[in-house]
Amino acid sequence: MLTPPRLTPDAALFLDFDGTLVALAETPEAIEIPPALVALLGDLHDLLGGAVAVVSGRQIDSIDRYLAPLRLPAAGEHGVQRRDAEGHMQEQRPPDLVAVLDAANELAGAHPGLLVERKHAAIALHYRLAPDLEAVCRETMSRVIAGQPQFELLHGKFVFEVKPAGVNKGIAIDAFLREAPFAGRMPVFAGDDTTDETGFAVVQPRGGVAIKVGSGPSLAVHRLESPRAVFEWLLQARDLLAAGPRPAAEGTPA
Numbered sequence: 001m002l003t004p005p006r007l008t009p010d011a012a013l014f015l016d017f018d019g020t021l022v023a024l025a026e027t028p029e030a031i032e033i034p035p036a037l038v039a040l041l042g043d044l045h046d047l048l049g050g051a052v053a054v055v056s057g058r059q060i061d062s063i064d065r066y067l068a069p070l071r072l073p074a075a076g077e078h079g080v081q082r083r084d085a086e087g088h089m090q091e092q093r094p095p096d097l098v099a100v101l102d103a104a105n106e107l108a109g110a111h112p113g114l115l116v117e118r119k120h121a122a123i124a125l126h127y128r129l130a131p132d133l134e135a136v137c138r139e140t141m142s143r144v145i146a147g148q149p150q151f152e153l154l155h156g157k158f159v160f161e162v163k164p165a166g167v168n169k170g171i172a173i174d175a176f177l178r179e180a181p182f183a184g185r186m187p188v189f190a191g192d193d194t195t196d197e198t199g200f201a202v203v204q205p206r207g208g209v210a211i212k213v214g215s216g217p218s219l220a221v222h223r224l225e226s227p228r229a230v231f232e233w234l235l236q237a238r239d240l241l242a243a244g245p246r247p248a249a250e251g252t253p254a
């Protein structure tokens with residue numbers, strides 16, 4: 001896999017959050033926002049004409065809380081929620097999640113290492129602190145939605161998540177790319193998890209750049225090794241964009 005190219009002023013930049021902008025932590029609330037990340041994203045947003053969006057499995061409220069005072073265009077809950085560049089919010093109505101929540105809570109009640117995250121239209125069952133329970137978590141979450149096509153089970157990093165079917169990060173990125181200021185730009189998407197693959201599948205056929213963060217198989221042609229490497233790449237991109245176009249080499253027509 002290749003190192004990503006430098007960001008050009010005509011890029012539309014889409015960024016996953018956990019594992020890409022922010023290092024993974026033992027629990028969803030234990031993440032630490034790197035100092036200077038918020039200012040860096042704000043600068044890139046200005047330099048790219050507003051075409052920077054966070055595309056996350058988290059709720060948009062959670063992203064806003066961590067990136068305050070910045071409120072970037074964003075897709076949350078893998079595309080269940082989307083806030084466009086003008087700040088208009090679209091959100092799917094939540095399905096009936098009572099049975100899913102009950103099943104997840106019951107299992108977590110019996111195993112202290114498990115953690116249930118209730119979102120607007122999804123339930124995540126985290127097992128990072130009890131990795132031996134992967135199979136029982138999968139079985140519980142699969143069983144509770146069996147025969148209900150309105151739901152889909154996602155498997156992310158140490159998490160099983162029941163969410164509405166028919167939404168994913170690729171669909172959310174495609175929607176952004178139909179609107180100003182993203183439309184007509186070259187899409188660039190960086191993400192670390194299996195749930196980011198739908199986004200890679202949208203940007204690459206459009207001549208864009210897909211960047212897998214960390215190890216593991218991926219559709220993405222480009223790779224960065226860690227959130228730290230993403231930060232350094234974005235920093236360099238910000239400085240190059242701020243410096244303006246490269247001067248033409250001597251003897252080359254302007």
Ligand SMILES: O=P(O)(O)OC[C@H]1O[C@H](O[C@H]2O[C@H](CO)[C@@H](O)[C@H](O)[C@H]2O)[C@H](O)[C@@H](O)[C@@H]1O
Nearest residue numbers: 017018024025026027028056057058128157159
């Ligand atoms: O699409 P993302 O922005 O990468 O969000 C994916 C999920 O991220 C969070 O869970 C993950 O990060 C936690 C903090 O590092 C970690 O403890 C957990 O094991 C990871 O799965 C978030 O809590 C989920 O809601 C997101 O879907």
